[in-house]
Amino acid sequence: MKKALVVGSGFTGCMFAMMLREKGWQVTVVEKAPITGGGVRTFFHGGHPFTYGPRHFIGPDSSQPAFDFLSQYVPMRHLDKINLSYQDCDDAFYNYPVHADDIEKMSDAAQIKKELAELPEETVAANFEEFWLGRVGRTIYERYNKHYNMKAWQLDDNRQMDFGFEATVKRKPLETGSRYEFHTGHINAYPTAPDGYNRFFDIALDGCEVRTSTEIERYDLDKCALHLKGGEVLTGDLMISTTSPDLLFDHCWGELKYVGREVFKIVLPIEHVLPKDTYFLYYPNASEQQTRVTEFKKFTQHKSPNSLITLEVPSMKNKLYPTMIKAEVDKAQRYIDALPEKVRSVGRMGIYRYVDIDDIILQGLEFRKEL
Ligand SMILES: Cc1cc2nc3c(=O)[nH]c(=O)nc-3n(C[C@H](O)[C@H](O)[C@H](O)COP(=O)(O)OP(=O)(O)OC[C@H]3O[C@@H](n4cnc5c(N)ncnc54)[C@H](O)[C@@H]3O)c2cc1C
Structure with a gap:
């Protein structure tokens, strides 16, 4: 053998x-x-199931064979998942990916619209910053991507991230229509069993x-x-x-080189912390250390009068992200x-x-x- x-x-x-x-x-x-x-x-804290980072099954349609394979062993539930991004400049939560309706609510809406109108259909990018500038313009990039990426990858400058982008960048139209339509376009699921x-x-x-x-x-x-x-x-x-x-x-x-995460678990005395169907929040501001907050109950459907959230803070203490x-x-x-x-x-x-x-x-x- x-x-x-x-x-x-x-x-x-x-x-x-x-x-x-x-x-x-x-x-x-x-x-x-x-x-x-x-x-x-999956681990348990006070009976609340959680993982270090959300770890839901997410993928394009081409991932269907992977989903079918996994479902034979781990029954899965599809998620109608919404992601929100907290923007401290407006003290507001907006959809992520960026939704056209949210632009109207932003303090610099006029500048964003001007930049979007002037954005060429196609540009050339050699790094993360150029890629996002070409897709959404400077103000949206600075609001949603700039500091998030610098925190997440512990970079001083996003131009250091020079791998993994197509050289030709196409302008990205903003999302429109129902929030569910654009948040659930992919296969998006989580195990039904409490132990994931x-x-x-x-x-x-x-x-x-x-x-x-x-x-x-x-x-x-x-x-x-x-x-x-x-x-x-x-x-x-x-x-x-x-x-x-x-x-x-x-x-x-x-x-x-890798970047890691410290994950802080916090149980709060409230049945649901985040709004309905909001599974996690992104924090793209320079003023906060965390990149993401996850409410695990949304994934696991655990029943309790309390709810467990985790806070992910980028760190060099462990090796997780190449x-x-x-x-x-x-x-x-x-x-x-x-x-x-x-x-x-x-x-x-x-x-x-x-x-x-x-x-x-x-x-x-x-x-x-x-x-
Ligand atoms: C915070 C975070 C959130 C994520 N969220 C999602 C998500 O929502 N959806 C998704 O699809 N993917 C997600 N991912 C990615 C996905 O979880 C990983 O791709 C997957 O877990 C990788 O599995 P792995 O076995 O390669 O690595 P790991 O899960 O890291 O397992 C590696 C194992 O090898 C062991 N090991 C390492 N070195 C040695 C050694 N020298 N000797 C012996 N043992 C060793 C470790 O102890 C560990 O048990 C996330 C990743 C992170 C970091």
């Missing part, structure tokens, strides 16, 4: 382990944390050897081996790594290209791209076809 080693038991590690087991491989999963599921695991996706992790890892709280001291990539703390060596015919690719090479070309800076993306690619054939680097950290749950499932389904 062929043996596979999987590093990490987040959504990616579970998905790939499941595909390997289905195809008859013997699978050992090595996880440094005491529990499986990584960032998508946790059932999927158990099913996916069924039949695998799972080593939690296990630290890897060294990667011997040519021998497809993991040297564990304590001296044990695990070997396989294939290694699937979901950790950062620089770790596999002991950072020989430098450490890859940066969209070309020099970093190129560095990551250099590591990935240097991997021997028997080692695959997959998932969000593994490919150094901001991928969502739907992308990870699609990556796993493609991998199954190769086995």
